Amino acid sequence: MSTAAAAPGPGPRYRITAVADSDSYLKFACATLEALGPEWERQVLLVRSPLQPTREQLAAAAAGTFQQGRAVPVVPAGTLRSALAGSDVVLAAATGPVAEEVFIHAARITPRPALVSALPGVAIPATRKALAFRALGDAFIAHSHAECRASSDLAEAMEHSQQILASRLPFLKSAFRPEPVQVPLKAVVFAPQAKVPAGQEERVAILQALAALSRRSGLAVRVKLRAWAGEPQTHREQYPFDTLWEQLVEARAVAGHELEFCTGPMAEQLVPATALATVSTTAALEAVDAGLPVLVLSDFGVSEQMLNKVFDGSGLLGTLEDHKAGRFFHPEPAWLRDNYFHRQDVPLADLLALYARRARAGRLAVSAERLAASRRRRLRQRLRTLLPAPALKLVLQLRR
Known part of the structure; x- marks a missing residue:
């Protein structure tokens, strides 16, 4: 299902609209559209939702892109059809239910725009749920050869007709394989992941290892948060690291001065003489891209x-003991080729232009069967949100 197409020559100016709903997806949308270049007419929208980014998150997501310093329009889901009218390509850069909502509204536009989606970071493992929400799409963007294989195999098993496009994460700037920067360390940045590890004790252990490194080495140790405790983000974080640190300080388990907490663009933290630690986050790839350990x-x-799991065989895996000792690593070259640092022979802009031309020619159709399935799934999502559990159970029984 992986596509390989000849790059088209110079052509008309196409219009792409990206729709996001959270900070990580907004960052991905802005970076993806930035990489397409000014030859495209580009617009980014935010769907009004509980995940809507704060002003600080908006600024961090747009930093370094054409969207920097510009307001991002916030639209209710019910107005998406009119907001997307005139687009040649619609990029659903949003969580599954919102991406499906975007596609349902866009599918009613004549001529129908091309419907494209992606996840904002590492997309391994490929999941049925993620592809099912995006089943109306013409194409799904994978970010590595490994992701392309996994998503293609799953799409075929699910009998989905959408193509899997092999691209690169738009945050990665190296032309091909990044070269390690060999300089003495001055700082360490820890990049949390909202979902893992899930347990409070595991997260406290990470904070204590960070504090131990700070005390032993004298390095500046920072925790770069995606959001402060209580602020919205793509995934719910049950035990925010800044809250846990405050509790450790209050309990006098740490002195309190060992760590610094910050937010903002990750790129500002990934400077020479810095190492990055994480459990699992796209920030690890950004650090590799910058040549950092x-x-x-x-x-x-x-x-x-x-x-x-994607980092198995990368040469980057280590332990909290490695962290306390200040041991950081550079990736194995063979892993880089298959995971996120492949050579991009056909730019994403050229691949999307093929879909834009088909859209303008009215050659893109919507499967009535898939549209009906998406609408049924959307109804179930809304019922789960609005109805008490006993009423939801009764409605589902009646529908069956």
Whole structure:
């Protein structure tokens, strides 16, 4: 299902609209459209939702792109059809239910725009749920050869007709294989992941290891948060690291001065003489891209459930003991080729232009069967949100 197409020559100016709903998806949308270049007419929208980014998150997501310093329009889901009118390509850069909502509204536009979606970071393991929400799409963007294989195999098993496009994460700037920067360390940045590790004790252990490194080495140690405790983000974080740190300070388990907490663009933290530690996050790839040493913590397991299976064989896996000792690593070259640092022979802009031309020619259709399935799934999502559990159970029984 992976596509390989000849790059089209110079052509008309196409219009792409990206729709996001959270901070990580907004960052992906802005970076993706930035990479397409000014030859495209580009627009980014936010769907009004509980995940809507704060002003600080908006600024961080747009930093360094054409969207920097510009307001991002916020639209209710019910107005998406009119907001997307005139687009040649619609990029659903949003969580599954919102991406499906975007496609349902866009599918009613004549001529129908091309419907494209992607996840904002590492997309391994490929999941049925993620592809099912995006089943109306013409194409799904994968970010590596490994992701392309996994998504293609799953799409075929699910009998989905959408194509899987092999691209690169738009945050990665190296032309091909990044070269390690060999300089003495001055700082360490820890990049949390909202979903893993899930347990409070595991997260406290990470904070204590960070504090131990700070005390032993004298390095500046920072925790780069995606959001402060209580602020919205793509995934719910049950035990925010800044809250746990405050509790450790209050309990006098740490002195309090060992760590610094910050938010803002990740790129501002990934400067020479810095190492990055994480359990599983796209920030590890950004650090590799910048030539910085990385440590992916394996203490809590290496598995699809821990969202770090993709780093198996990378040479980046290590432990909290490695972290305390200040041991960080550079990736294995063979792993780089298959995972996120491949050579991009056909730019994403050229691939999307093919779909834009088909859209303008009215050659893109919607499967009535898939549209009906998406509408049924959307109804179930709304019922689960609005109805008490006994009423929801009764409605589902009646529908069956």
